[in-house]
Amino acid sequence: MPILDWINGEYIPHLLDGFLNPQKRVSLLYLSIAAALAIIWSVYVSRGSVRKGFLIARDKLFSQRVWFSHSARGDYKLLLANHALLLLIAPLLLSKLTATTALFFFFIDIFPSGAAVLSSTSPLLVAITYTIFLFLLDDFSRFATHFALHRVPALWAFHKIHHSAETLSPLTVYRTHPLEAVIFSFRAIVVQSSAISIFVFLFGSSVDLVSIYGVNAILFLFNVTGSNLRHSHIPIGYGRLAEHFLISPAQHQIHHSLDPNHYDRNFGAALAIWDWIAGSLCKSRTDMVLKFGLTDRENLQSQKLLHFYFSPFRELFDRGRNDPFYRNRNHRNLTKNAV
Amino acid sequence: MNKRLIASAFIIVAPAIATPASAGDAVYGKFPVTLKSWMGNETNSVAYTGQIARQVLHDSLKKLAGKGNGKPNAALQAEMMLYFEGKGKNRKILAPTSKGPFVIKQKTVGEISNPNLAGKTYKGTVSGMPNNMTGPELIKFWIGKAASANKGVDMANGYNYPQLISKFILGAVFYHQAVDNYLDEKMTAGNKPNNKPYKKGKHYTGKEHSWDEAFGYFGFPAHGLMLSPSQLYDIAKRKPTAVSIADANSDGKIDLYNEMVFGPAYYAAGSDKSKKTAYAKTIGKAFLDGRKLIASADGNALNSSQLGQIAQYARVIEENWEKTLAEATFKYAGSCFKDLQAIKANPSDAKVLAKYVKHWGELKGFSLAMQTGRKNLGDTATRLNRLIGFGPVMPNSSQVIDIDSGGNYVKDQASGINEYMGHMLKVQKLIVDKYGIKARKNDQLAGMSDMLKKLGSGSAAEND
Numbered sequence: 001m002p003i004l005d006w007i008n009g010e011y012i013p014h015l016l017d018g019f020l021n022p023q024k025r026v027s028l029l030y031l032s033i034a035a036a037l038a039i040i041w042s043v044y045v046s047r048g049s050v051r052k053g054f055l056i057a058r059d060k061l062f063s064q065r066v067w068f069s070h071s072a073r074g075d076y077k078l079l080l081a082n083h084a085l086l087l088l089i090a091p092l093l094l095s096k097l098t099a100t101t102a103l104f105f106f107f108i109d110i111f112p113s114g115a116a117v118l119s120s121t122s123p124l125l126v127a128i129t130y131t132i133f134l135f136l137l138d139d140f141s142r143f144a145t146h147f148a149l150h151r152v153p154a155l156w157a158f159h160k161i162h163h164s165a166e167t168l169s170p171l172t173v174y175r176t177h178p179l180e181a182v183i184f185s186f187r188a189i190v191v192q193s194s195a196i197s198i199f200v201f202l203f204g205s206s207v208d209l210v211s212i213y214g215v216n217a218i219l220f221l222f223n224v225t226g227s228n229l230r231h232s233h234i235p236i237g238y239g240r241l242a243e244h245f246l247i248s249p250a251q252h253q254i255h256h257s258l259d260p261n262h263y264d265r266n267f268g269a270a271l272a273i274w275d276w277i278a279g280s281l282c283k284s285r286t287d288m289v290l291k292f293g294l295t296d297r298e299n300l301q302s303q304k305l306l307h308f309y310f311s312p313f314r315e316l317f318d319r320g321r322n323d324p325f326y327r328n329r330n331h332r333n334l335t336k337n338a339v
Numbered sequence: 340m341n342k343r344l345i346a347s348a349f350i351i352v353a354p355a356i357a358t359p360a361s362a363g364d365a366v367y368g369k370f371p372v373t374l375k376s377w378m379g380n381e382t383n384s385v386a387y388t389g390q391i392a393r394q395v396l397h398d399s400l401k402k403l404a405g406k407g408n409g410k411p412n413a414a415l416q417a418e419m420m421l422y423f424e425g426k427g428k429n430r431k432i433l434a435p436t437s438k439g440p441f442v443i444k445q446k447t448v449g450e451i452s453n454p455n456l457a458g459k460t461y462k463g464t465v466s467g468m469p470n471n472m473t474g475p476e477l478i479k480f481w482i483g484k485a486a487s488a489n490k491g492v493d494m495a496n497g498y499n500y501p502q503l504i505s506k507f508i509l510g511a512v513f514y515h516q517a518v519d520n521y522l523d524e525k526m527t528a529g530n531k532p533n534n535k536p537y538k539k540g541k542h543y544t545g546k547e548h549s550w551d552e553a554f555g556y557f558g559f560p561a562h563g564l565m566l567s568p569s570q571l572y573d574i575a576k577r578k579p580t581a582v583s584i585a586d587a588n589s590d591g592k593i594d595l596y597n598e599m600v601f602g603p604a605y606y607a608a609g610s611d612k613s614k615k616t617a618y619a620k621t622i623g624k625a626f627l628d629g630r631k632l633i634a635s636a637d638g639n640a641l642n643s644s645q646l647g648q649i650a651q652y653a654r655v656i657e658e659n660w661e662k663t664l665a666e667a668t669f670k671y672a673g674s675c676f677k678d679l680q681a682i683k684a685n686p687s688d689a690k691v692l693a694k695y696v697k698h699w700g701e702l703k704g705f706s707l708a709m710q711t712g713r714k715n716l717g718d719t720a721t722r723l724n725r726l727i728g729f730g731p732v733m734p735n736s737s738q739v740i741d742i743d744s745g746g747n748y749v750k751d752q753a754s755g756i757n758e759y760m761g762h763m764l765k766v767q768k769l770i771v772d773k774y775g776i777k778a779r780k781n782d783q784l785a786g787m788s789d790m791l792k793k794l795g796s797g798s799a800a801e802n803d
């Protein structure tokens with residue numbers, strides 16, 4: 001059976017790789033670190049009472065309410081189905097190598113005397129520059145993409161699926177519409193191919209990445225400092241000053257919050273500076289009580305896969321039919337009604 | 340032949356050859372005399388002495404090209420011309436010569452045969468150099484320059500003549516004669532038929548001998564199919580450890596005629612050492628299979644199906660041979676790129692500059708060699724020639740752009756080293772795109788794919 005072969009030979013190994021490979025955000029390594037951080041935080045907010053801390057952590061991170069909720073089961077369906085879908089369409093997407101080579105020769109053509117101009121720079125300096133540049137470009141492009149997903153109504157129709165999660169667990173990171181996944185992979189191609197082609201063009205040879213366990217060192221720090229808790233009910237904040245620079249788990253929870261004051265805040269992935277500059281930054285408070293999800297009625301109800309996949313298309317179609325001159329200036333009113 | 344060699348040869352060759360009844364089956368050694376009209380008592384119809392003698396002339400000419408002392412030297416020039424277009428049984432073999440335990444049987448070219456190179460050199464115009472010179476004209480021009488250059492190298496203009504002459508001849512004589520003559524028109528029905536002698540008075544047929552001549556131009560030992568790429572490579576380098584591997588008849592001497600590895604096969608083996616290609620084996624096997632097919636016709640004219648099969652073997656040989664030249668061009672474009680990088684870091688280092696000039700000679704020579712085959716490379720050739728130019732871009736950004744009527748180089752300012760480094764990368768990309776080569780030594784673009792691998796595939800489905 002070719003399907004069984006494919007499941008055994010491709011699907012399952014890829015799926016497992018997602019949990020074992022430290023290049024993936026939900027690898028067991030990062031998940032266990034996140035769990036430890038959650039427990040430490042819980043003990044801290046219980047003013048040092050270990051017993052009380054464990055109870056809080058159990059309630060917020062390890063309970064059935066989190067992992068077997070209606071919403072969580074929706075996450076799993078999307079995770080499993082998207083995984084298959086993306087494996088199948090991957091060969092159709094533009095290859096990163098093709099894009100990188102094309103860009104590289106484009107630079108050579110438009111700026112021929114610039115090739116390898118910096119080739120005598122010390123390799124260590126080049127590696128550090130490249131690592132930082134790549135991180136900044138990657139993080140900014142995540143911010144910009146996310147910003148567009150919220151502000152462009154046609155895109156919000158798809159990103160809404162992610163925001164329809166009512167309970168958050170680290171696996172909510174995979175609650176994604178496949179069309180978004182295509183956008184995300186295009187983003188990755190643009191970022192990686194431009195960073196690599198620019199550096200190879202300027203420095204004349206391949207450039208080292210400062211890495212830990214084969215991962216961009218900065219990204220590694222981001223992942224071990226609890227990136228997995230951004231999708232959770234553990235509201236770790238970094239304090240008012242640091243939250244201008246780094247997005248804390250609590251700040252991302254604000255991004256998912258139903259409170260109208262929190263709409264379209266904190267688009268950033270690792271860095272908060274982009275939100276700070278764009279005026280969309282919202283710092284966390286220790287006394288906040290957040291509810292997650294959408295108020296849109298249909299989204300409240302269905303966690304069915306078909307609904308996830310097709311409702312954005314139906315929504316776009318209906319909008320177009322009802323109001324061909326539809327211009328959304330304030331999409332939040334249409335989609336997230338204030339409670 | 341010693342037993343260990345036979346045993347190890349079997350391990351290497353067994354998977355590659357369809358029906359190896361015995362090791363002897365894998366040797367391009369003895370094939371019966373099939374010519375029906377022949378009454379003599381010869382037992383072997385295989386002969387390619389003229390081709391091996393030309394391999395030796397090439398190696399010797401290359402050696403001579405590096406003998407100049409920087410001053411005009413008419414005697415040296417005349418000696419080079421003797422090896423290029425002269426005749427004379429007593430021409431000494433200047434290379435390859437004995438080296439330690441690697442003892443070579445022949446001392447003079449005449450002990451093998453007595454041909455010349457000029458008569459077999461590509462007669463078309465060489466569009467990659469100025470003044471529309473033909474192949475022989477270009478080599479003579481270079482011989483003249485080499486005679487008055489210091490050790491054959493002109494550091495002011497960036498020409499290493501031994502490399503230019505040698506690499507160009509690998510194409511313009513050996514590759515050209517094999518694929519554009521012996522494996523091309525001489526393998527058609529009307530030419531050199533198999534039921535007639537190659538020439539009056541010869542004991543081999545037209546097809547037998549034409550095929551053998553093409554084989555001789557490849558420079559592959561008769562037992563080459565039983566050897567690994569590194570063994571072939573070591574023989575060409577005359578390494579002490581290669582003596583027992585090369586000396587197939589165990590007479591203690593390496594017979595240049597059928598036990599030595601020459602230029603074309605050496606470069607094929609060089610790529611194959613990467614284990615990403617099998618040019619030498621593929622070419623050697625196609626030669627052997629083709630020869631078996633011709634022998635099986637038993638002195639009758641080849642029928643159309645046999646001719647069709649022979650044409651297929653010929654295409655395999657041509658395609659793979661062309662790729663070995665493309666691999667070499669690719670490799671030296673990468674070397675030049677690296678050398679230029681080193682020059683930028685250390686502009687006053689004469690050693691680095693000499694290396695660059697040497698590698699450029701190899702690059703230019705091989706890129707011109709690629710253009711001497713059966714097919715017109717058209718646009719690919721134009722682009723290769725433009726990217727590489729008539730001379731290397733030197734550290735002061737000067738480059739030869741023409742040769743005047745007096746044979747002097749005309750130089751101009753090129754747009755700089757950086758741009759020329761970009762040209763080297765474009766040469767590599769062009770060759771990968773056009774020839775799909777696999778060994779890709781000195782791949783300057785591989786770094787980008789490694790960098791991509793380091794970034795991992797991530798998951799496109801991760802949402803913020």
Ligand SMILES: [Zn+2]
Nearest residue numbers: 159163255803
């Ligand atoms: Zn969002």
